Every structure is written in structure tokens, then in C-alpha cells.
Amino acid sequence: MSKWIEDHLPKVVLAPSFIAVLVFVYGFLIWTAWVSLTRSRLLPKYDIEGVIQYKRLFAAPRWDVAMNNLFLFGALFIVISMVLGLLLAILLDQNIRTEGAIRTIYLYPMALSMIVTGTAWKWILNPGLGIEAMVRSWGFENFRFDWLVNPDMAIYTIVLAAIWQSSGFVMALFLAGLRSVDTEIIRAAQVDGIPTWRVYSAIIIPSMAPIFLSAFIVLAHLAIKSFDLVIALTGGGPGFATDLPATYMYAMAFSRGDIGQAASSAMIMMGVVFTIVVPYLYSELRAKND
Amino acid sequence: MAPILDIKNLTKNYGSVEILKDINVAIDQGDFLVLVGPSGCGKSTLLNCIAGLEPISGGSLHIGGQDMTDVSPKDRDIAMVFQSYALYPTMSVAKNITFGMKVRGVDAATQASKLATVAKQLQIEKLLDRRPGQLSGGQRQRVAMGRALVRDPKLFLFDEPLSNLDAKLRVEMRTEIKELHQRLGASMVYVTHDQIEAMTLATKIVVMKGGVIQQVGTPSEIYNRPANLFVADFMGNPAMNLIPAKARSDAAGTRIEIARRDSAPIVLTDSQNRNLPEDVVLGVRPEDIAEPGARAAANAQEADCLVDIVEPAGADTYVVMQLGGKHVTARLHAETDATPGKAQRLAFDLGKVSYFAPDTGQRLN
Amino acid sequence: MTDFSMTPAHSRQQTRWGKIALRWLLYLILGVFAVYYLMPLFVMVTTSLKSLEEIRTGNLVALPRDVTLDAWKTAWSGACTGIQCDGVRPYFWNSVLIAVPAVAISTLLGALNGYVVAHWRFRGANVIFALMLFGCFIPFQVVLLPMARLLGLMGIAGTIPGLIFVHVIYGLGFTTLFFRNYYVTIPAELTKAAKVDGAGFLRIFWSIFLPLSLPIIVVTVIWQFTQIWNDFLFGVSFSQAGTQPITVALNNIVNSTTGVKEYNVDMAAAIIAALPTLLVYVVAGKYFIRGLTAGSVKG
Numbered sequence: 001m002s003k004w005i006e007d008h009l010p011k012v013v014l015a016p017s018f019i020a021v022l023v024f025v026y027g028f029l030i031w032t033a034w035v036s037l038t039r040s041r042l043l044p045k046y047d048i049e050g051v052i053q054y055k056r057l058f059a060a061p062r063w064d065v066a067m068n069n070l071f072l073f074g075a076l077f078i079v080i081s082m083v084l085g086l087l088l089a090i091l092l093d094q095n096i097r098t099e100g101a102i103r104t105i106y107l108y109p110m111a112l113s114m115i116v117t118g119t120a121w122k123w124i125l126n127p128g129l130g131i132e133a134m135v136r137s138w139g140f141e142n143f144r145f146d147w148l149v150n151p152d153m154a155i156y157t158i159v160l161a162a163i164w165q166s167s168g169f170v171m172a173l174f175l176a177g178l179r180s181v182d183t184e185i186i187r188a189a190q191v192d193g194i195p196t197w198r199v200y201s202a203i204i205i206p207s208m209a210p211i212f213l214s215a216f217i218v219l220a221h222l223a224i225k226s227f228d229l230v231i232a233l234t235g236g237g238p239g240f241a242t243d244l245p246a247t248y249m250y251a252m253a254f255s256r257g258d259i260g261q262a263a264s265s266a267m268i269m270m271g272v273v274f275t276i277v278v279p280y281l282y283s284e285l286r287a288k289n290d
Numbered sequence: 291m292a293p294i295l296d297i298k299n300l301t302k303n304y305g306s307v308e309i310l311k312d313i314n315v316a317i318d319q320g321d322f323l324v325l326v327g328p329s330g331c332g333k334s335t336l337l338n339c340i341a342g343l344e345p346i347s348g349g350s351l352h353i354g355g356q357d358m359t360d361v362s363p364k365d366r367d368i369a370m371v372f373q374s375y376a377l378y379p380t381m382s383v384a385k386n387i388t389f390g391m392k393v394r395g396v397d398a399a400t401q402a403s404k405l406a407t408v409a410k411q412l413q414i415e416k417l418l419d420r421r422p423g424q425l426s427g428g429q430r431q432r433v434a435m436g437r438a439l440v441r442d443p444k445l446f447l448f449d450e451p452l453s454n455l456d457a458k459l460r461v462e463m464r465t466e467i468k469e470l471h472q473r474l475g476a477s478m479v480y481v482t483h484d485q486i487e488a489m490t491l492a493t494k495i496v497v498m499k500g501g502v503i504q505q506v507g508t509p510s511e512i513y514n515r516p517a518n519l520f521v522a523d524f525m526g527n528p529a530m531n532l533i534p535a536k537a538r539s540d541a542a543g544t545r546i547e548i549a550r551r552d553s554a555p556i557v558l559t560d561s562q563n564r565n566l567p568e569d570v571v572l573g574v575r576p577e578d579i580a581e582p583g584a585r586a587a588a589n590a591q592e593a594d595c596l597v598d599i600v601e602p603a604g605a606d607t608y609v610v611m612q613l614g615g616k617h618v619t620a621r622l623h624a625e626t627d628a629t630p631g632k633a634q635r636l637a638f639d640l641g642k643v644s645y646f647a648p649d650t651g652q653r654l655n
Numbered sequence: 656m657t658d659f660s661m662t663p664a665h666s667r668q669q670t671r672w673g674k675i676a677l678r679w680l681l682y683l684i685l686g687v688f689a690v691y692y693l694m695p696l697f698v699m700v701t702t703s704l705k706s707l708e709e710i711r712t713g714n715l716v717a718l719p720r721d722v723t724l725d726a727w728k729t730a731w732s733g734a735c736t737g738i739q740c741d742g743v744r745p746y747f748w749n750s751v752l753i754a755v756p757a758v759a760i761s762t763l764l765g766a767l768n769g770y771v772v773a774h775w776r777f778r779g780a781n782v783i784f785a786l787m788l789f790g791c792f793i794p795f796q797v798v799l800l801p802m803a804r805l806l807g808l809m810g811i812a813g814t815i816p817g818l819i820f821v822h823v824i825y826g827l828g829f830t831t832l833f834f835r836n837y838y839v840t841i842p843a844e845l846t847k848a849a850k851v852d853g854a855g856f857l858r859i860f861w862s863i864f865l866p867l868s869l870p871i872i873v874v875t876v877i878w879q880f881t882q883i884w885n886d887f888l889f890g891v892s893f894s895q896a897g898t899q900p901i902t903v904a905l906n907n908i909v910n911s912t913t914g915v916k917e918y919n920v921d922m923a924a925a926i927i928a929a930l931p932t933l934l935v936y937v938v939a940g941k942y943f944i945r946g947l948t949a950g951s952v953k954g
Contacts, residue, residue, distance in 0.1 A: 024825070029793065119925040120699050123921065228887035249796045265796070
């Protein structure tokens with residue numbers, strides 16, 4: 001008996017967590033998928049009706065805006081964060097004496113809640129008293145910086161704040177990557193008289209491909225899940241100009257009482273994450289098992 | 291008396307992959323069994339099976355006459371020394387050694403006295419308060435031995451315990467382990483890929499390859515009468531010369547013909563009728579090819595051979611020739627006048643040779 | 656560390672001046688970015704110390720003329736989140752009450768899970784780990800609706816235990832991953848030696864693994880604390896008036912439409928909400944970064 005317990009204890013210990021994940025991740029996923037195929041409104045219904053919710057979703061102009069915003073925001077956020085992060089990492093890699101302090105400054109936004117970030121930028125960007133007012137007070141009376149309240153430009157304020165929050169983190173990732181490159185290869189290149197910029201472009205950066213992938217995955221994941229920042233910075237407005245799928249889903253679920261729409265939009269988000277993360281996880285796990 | 295360790299028809303599979311196939315080994319009290327083979331041959335898996343750290347898929351395993359097939363490691367009355375020593379990094383040396391006793395609920399006084407005895411025996415008294423991280427490789431090795439010794443088990447298991455040491459220390463520790471074995475009269479099972487360790491330590495050797503036992507025997511049996519080409523090649527350094535040859539047997543004995551580059555074949559005559567097939571592989575240890583009269587030989591047959599390379603090795607000089615399309619090494623005196631490119635008269639001791647079938651690799655004589 | 660100070664020695668004088676100029680440029684660029692990253696924090700702090708009058712008439716980046724802590728007092732105990740005007744104080748404690756148990760439970764479970772996955776492999780352990788790992792990546796939107804219903808059924812909807820439960824469940828994947836990645840670097844022979852010594856599953860964990868785990872415990876605790884403290888989605892979805900975490904309260908204060916817009920109070924409240932995680936970052940930045948990179952690089 002005690003041997004049975006001893007032999008099975010590892011499974012017994014892992015079981016609650018596994019069951020929890022099974023139920024609360026996969027079970028709930030299936031529940032949401034199921035409900036997305038019903039006519040659920042205020043209360044969930046369980047009779048499958050096909051893809052009507054998805055038809056409604058794709059016919060909704062607000063969802064259209066949300067998806068367009070996601071791709072615009074996602075693309076800008078990912079590209080600029082990566083470029084900026086890489087640039088800062090390379091600059092910091094040049095034997096900077098105050099590297100530790102600078103790194104700390106670049107990275108601290110990552111410790112903040114998106115709500116705090118949103119609150120701060122909302123204040124800085126507000127046209128009445130923020131940057132616009134400041135520049136005007138310097139004598140540029142016609143200076144305009146009203147992105148926050150301009151429906152065409154508001155999405156870029158989200159990009160700006162998101163980059164501010166995350167680019168330091170990308171920098172830290174890349175810096176770790178730069179430091180992990182075999183120094184003998186770099187020495188060999190130096191002995192060969194290869195200029196510094198070529199060493200970076202031809203040797204170091206190509207060898208960091210896995211880190212680019214990781215950074216991309218993390219940033220893409222952040223972009224898709226972005227919710228708090230939008231709520232705090234623009235509240236999805238002006239109008240629905242800065243809606244993202246995450247805010248759309250939340251609005252449907254908790255203020256519009258449209259469970260069917262909430263479920264179907266959540267499933268679309270799931271699909272986007274799935275197409276990005278699954279190939280990555282698969283390759284990572286495979287590499288581990290080899 | 292029942293064997294101290296008795297393994298019958300043991301098999302081990304991982305999924306559909308057979309790691310160990312039909313293993314049968316038994317040793318008596320006081321034996322020093324060495325499991326030797328190239329990496330991946332299953333020797334460590336077998337040791338883990340003996341320890342109970344890996345479940346076996348078939349067969350049975352008795353230790354001290356008791357069926358231990360399904361018993362957990364702690365109840366097998368064994369102690370084990372690992373390749374990486376596996377010292378508990380956060381515990382002091384003393385705690386490392388007494389941890390097992392503590393787990394078993396041995397009282398503190400007994401723990402202390404046993405610790406003192408073992409520490410004295412291994413001369414690690416001064417290290418007892420240190421952490422493993424503060425010890426040298428050799429010291430860690432001793433602590434790992436101490437952890438095993440303090441158990442006073444029926445069976446000691448060693449998993450390549452010397453392979454992380456540098457060459458000099460390895461030889462020293464080898465001698466110490468041998469001395470320990472002789473002093474304690476304990477039964478030991480020892481895994482290594484180093485055939486010299488196997489030869490020097492063992493009272494009984496098991497040579498393994500691909501999960502199959504190739505040969506079981508005393509060091510001298512394994513060395514002098516290898517059961518097949520694999521054992522012949524694996525055991526001994528420099529390796530046994532394995533020379534393709536033509537054999538013809540009749541009442542007068544056996545004529546062995548070895549092809550040579552650029553000249554007529556060497557013909558050697560084995561005085562016995564060995565009943566050999568026409569194609570054989572002749573196995574000759576380097577020390578059984580020497581200058582005429584240099585060593586006592588039962589049946590020395592002389593021939594002139596063209597020397598390719600001369601390798602002085604201090605006590606001996608190795609001479610490499612080409613016979614039967616293979617490099618053949620002879621072990622000559624240090625002061626030999628053999629010169630590359632010149633012929634050298636050599637005596638082949640046919641009383642000590644092995645014959646193998648080229649197709650199956652099995653021993654023929 | 657890459658050192659590119661060596662250059663071919665042609666025209667030494669020229670390259671020396673060039674190098675010094677380049678060096679200055681480098682520091683200048685780094686400095687500009689430092690200003691970019693620090694500016695919002697600076698504006699938050701200065702704004703929180705100004706009076707509303709000064710904010711209206713003064714400059715965004717100017718230092719406060721008369722430093723006043725009124726905004727901080729209001730933010731802590733008087734600001735309105737909708738109807739209630741108790742400041743962020745009760746919500747700050749809500750966040751503490753949620754974060755502390757949730758961090759402790761998820762870290763402990765993660766340690767045990769990681770220990771099993773790394774050292775007590777059994778058939779299917781890999782699949783279980785992969786499934787748990789994937790759980791880290793789902794967008795939480797797909798679980799919001801059923802979780803809201805389940806919390807209702809369990810009778811812990813809108814309660815702090817409910818939020819603790821949610822954070823533990825969805826933190827497990829990461830904590831397990833952290834400990835698993837740390838424990839796989841501990842040699843399997845250590846477990847074997849302990850088994851031969853007679854120690855069992857829990858004994859080995861307690862006597863051998865746990866004493867080795869301090870660094871990864873710190874990393875995991877920091878990671879979980881930051882995640883849970885900064886969470887907004889679960890907080891806003893599964894809390895009700897009185898149990899809201901500070902992020903939700905902050906958002907309500909900032910977006911409350913009643914009365915005069917008090918930017919200084921908003922900023923003070925935002926800093927209060929940010930202080931615990933900022934403090935962790937400043938005190939244990941090394942572990943914070945390790946957690947970030949571990950959570951993203953290692954799959």
C-alpha cells in the first residue's frame with residue numbers, strides 16, 4: 001500500500017493542477033467555442049445554430065474597426081519595439097560605463113500596470129494641458145497634437161504608449177542575446193579586420209534569430225491581449241476608433257449582454273494567438289525532446 | 291550459499307525499444323563484478339535496474355537470496371556511487387553521509403559513530419563541515435564513497451565513479467577502490483567504459499554491447515579467450531590485432547596464410563589441428579608478436595615483416611606493420627632497432643592466438 | 656562582452672578624435688532615450704505634487720512651485736471611484752489580499768509541479784506539461800464568460816477568494832514552467848542518490864530540491880506578484896464594488912465623470928498603484944529581468 005502511494009505520489013501531486021488546466025483552460029475553451037455557435041444573447045443557450053454569430057461579427061462595423069486596429073497597432077508596435085529594442089541593445093553593448101543604470105531606466109515601464117501607463121500617457125497627451133499646451137506655451141501658438149481625441153490618430157497614441165512600455169524589455173532580450181554570442185567568433189572576425197558594423201550585421205544579429213522569434217511571439221501576444229492600455233488611455237474612443245478585439249469582446253460580454261458575440265470574438269482572438277503560438281511552441285518542445 | 295546477486299532473463303524496454311535483452315548474471319559474496327562496454331551498450335541501465343531506479347520489463351532479480359524484482363531502491367540493501375557523485379549541494383559533507391541514516395531514523399549517536407568511522411577510513415575528517423561545492427574532484431569522490439560505505443550494504447553499486455577525475459587521480463582512486471574491496475570483502479558491481487579499469491578491478495567481467503551480454507568471465511578469460519571479435523577488439527590496449535587469414539588444417543596442424551603488401555604471404559603453422567574453415571580472422575595480442583626469443587612462447591613462428599611505423603612508448607616500443615590489409619601492432623623491447631621501411635624478424639606466438647569466424651565474429655578455437 | 660575598441664592603426668590621430676566624437680554621440684543618444692523613458696514618470700511625480708491651479712496655468716514638465724501633498728492625501732483616502740469616495744486605500748489592500756495568497760499558492764504548486772515534470776517523469780508527463788504550457792498563451796477572453804458563470808455557481812463571484820482562485824489557476828502554467836526549467840538543470844543522479852538513501856518523493860523535494868530553489872522562488876514570486884498586482888482584466892471582470900483591485904479603482908478614479916477633473920489626484924493614485932511593483936523592480940531588478948526572459952525565451 002505504501003509502495004503504491006510512493007509510486008503514484010508524483011501523479012497525485014500533479015493531478016489537481018492538470019485537472020484545473022484541463023477544466024479551466026481547455027474545458028472553458030470548448031464551452032466558449034460551443035456558445036459561439038449558438039443564439040446566446042443575455043443568457044447562454046446550448047442549441048447549436050451554426051456560424052450565425054460569426055456572420056454577425058464580421059458584418060459589424062465596430063468589429064471591422066477592431067480587427068483593422070489590431071493589425072495596424074500590432075504591426076507598428078511589434079516592428080518599432082523590435083527595431084528600437086535592437087538599436088538600444090547594440091548601443092548599450094559598447095562598453096557603456098553606466099550600463100546598469102541606463103538598463104534600469106529603459107526597463108522600468110515593464111514593471112508598471114498598463115492602467116498606470118495609460119493614465120500617465122492620457123495626461124501627457126491630453127490636448128488641453130499636456131504636450132500640446134506645453135509646446136504652445138513655448139510660443140508655437142499653432143502647434144497641434146490632438147491624437148488622443150482625433151479618431152484617425154488615436155490608435156497611434158496606443159502604439160506610442162505600448163512601445164514606451166515594452167521596448168525596454170525587448171532591449172533586455174536582445175542584450176542578453178548579444179552577450180550570449182560566442183566571443184571567439186567575434187575575436188576571429190576582429191583579427192580578420194572586419195569592421196564593427198559588419199560584425200553585427202553579418203555575424204551577431206543572424207545568430208540571434210531565435211531571440212527575434214521569441215521577441216516577436218511575446219510582442220504579438222501582448223498586442224492581441226491588449227486591453228488595459230486601451231481602456232485606460234482612450235476607453236476605446238473617440239467613438240469606437242481605438243477598439244481592439246479584446247475591448248470589443250469585453251463590451252459584448254459585460255456591458256452589451258451579448259454572450260454570443262463575446263464568445264465568437266474571443267474565439268477569433270484565440271485563432272489569431274493559435275496561429276502564432278502553436279508553431280512556436282511545437283518547435284520549442286520538439287527541440288527540447290531531441 | 292546463494293549468489294549475492296542473481297539476475298535471470300532480465301529484459302528492459304523503453305516503449306518498443308529493447309535496451310537490455312535476456313541478461314543472466316550471478317555473482318557470489320565478495321565478487322567484484324565489472325560491467326563494461328561502449329556508451330549506449332546498456333551497462334548503466336542494467337546497474338540502474340539492479341538498484342531499482344529503473345523498473346525492469348521482464349525476468350527476475352535477487353539480492354542476497356531475496357527476490358528484489360519489484361522492491362524499491364531503499365529496501366534493496368544497496369549503496370550506490372554515481373558518476374557525478376550526486377552529493378547534495380546544500381548539505382555539508384557530514385550531512386551528506388548521514389542523510390540516509392537520518393531518513394531511516396537511525397539514532398543520532400549511531401549516526402555520529404558511523405560517520406566518524408567512515409571519515410577516518412577515507413581520511414575526510416577535516417572536510418566534514420564543508421559543502422560539496424568547496425571540495426576538489428577527488429574529495430567529492432571520497433565523500434560519495436563515504437556515503438556508500440556508511441550504509442554497510444549487501445551490495446555496492448558504482449556507476450562510472452572515476453570518469454570525472456583527471457588521469458592521475460583516476461589511477462590512484464582505482465587502487466584505493468581495489469584496496470577497499472579487498473579489505474571489506476564486500477560485493478560490488480561496477481560500471482565503466484574503461485577496459486583497463488575493468489581488467490584491474492574485476493574478479494568477474496561482463497562485456498556488453500547493444501543490450502546483449504557478449505561474454506562473462508574472469509579478466510584473464512576475457513583477455514586471453516575473447517568470445518567474439520567485439521570483445522577481442524574492445525578489451526586490451528593496444529587492441530588485439532585482428533588479421534584476415536586463410537587456414538588449412540590437416541593431421542600435421544594448421545597452416546595460416548596471411549597476405550602481405552608487395553611480397554609473398556606469411557605462412558605460420560599452428561601445431562594443432564583446429565578444424566578451421568578456410569577464411570578466418572586471426573587474433574593476436576601485440577605482446578604475442580615480439581623479437582625472436584624475447585618472450586617465452588609455446589609455439590613461436592618467425593617471419594620477416596616490413597616495418598611501417600615505430601612508436602616508442604617508454605617501457606615498450608610499438609611497431610606497426612601491414613598484414614592481411616590491416617595495421618598490425620607488435621610490442622617490442624624499448625631498445626629495439628626496428629626502423630621504418632626496413633624488414634624486422636618477428637616471432638608470432640601461435641600458442642596464444644584466437645581464431646574467429648569472419649561472418650559471425652564468433653570464436654573458433 | 657564585446658569589445659570593439661581595436662581598429663586598424665591607420666592615421667591614429669584622426670581615428671582618436673573620431674572615436675571620442677562617436678563616443679559622445681553614443682552617450683547622447685542613450686541619454687535622449689533615457690529622457691523618453693523617464694519623462695512620463697517625471698511628469699506623474701511633478702503633477703502629483705502640484706495644485707490644480709498650478710496645473711491649469713503652468714507647464715507640463717515644469718517643477719512644482721509649491722509642493723503640496725494634498726493630491727496624495729486625496730488619492731489615498733478621498734478620491735471618488737464612482738459613488739464611493741474612499742480613495743484607493745481600500746483597493747490597495749484588496750490587491751494585497753488577492754496577490755499575497757495567490758502568489759504563495761501558485762508558487763508552491765508550481766514548485767511541486769515543476770519537480771514532478773522535471774524529475775518524476777511518467778508516461779504522458781510530456782503531454783501534460785505541453786498542455787499546461789499552452790495554457791499560458793491562451794487569450795484570457797476565451798475563459799471570461801464560463802469563469803464568470805462558474806464563480807457564480809461556486810458562490811464566490813465578486814469576492815476576493817474568487818479572484819485568488821482565478822489568479823492561481825491561470826498562473827499555474829507559468830510557475831510550473833519556471834520551476835521545471837530550473838529543476839531540469841539539477842542532475843537526475845541527485846534524485847537517484849536520494850532514492851538509494853531511502854528518501855521518498857516528498858522527502859527529496861523538501862530536503863534536497865527546496866533548499867536549492869531560492870533563486871527560482873524569488874524569480875517566480877516576483878513574476879507572479881507583478882502579473883497579479885498589475886492585472887486589470889480579471890479584476891474588472893470578476894470583482895464588484897468593494898472587492899476591486901487597485902488597477903480597477905485607479906481606472907475608475909481617472910474615468911469618473913463627476914466633479915472637476917483632478918489630474919494631480921489621478922497621478923498620485925497612479926503612482927500609488929505602481930509603487931509596489933516599482934519597488935520590487937528597484938530592489939530585485941535582476942530577478943525581475945530573469946523572470947521576464949525566462950517567461951518568454953524558454954518555451
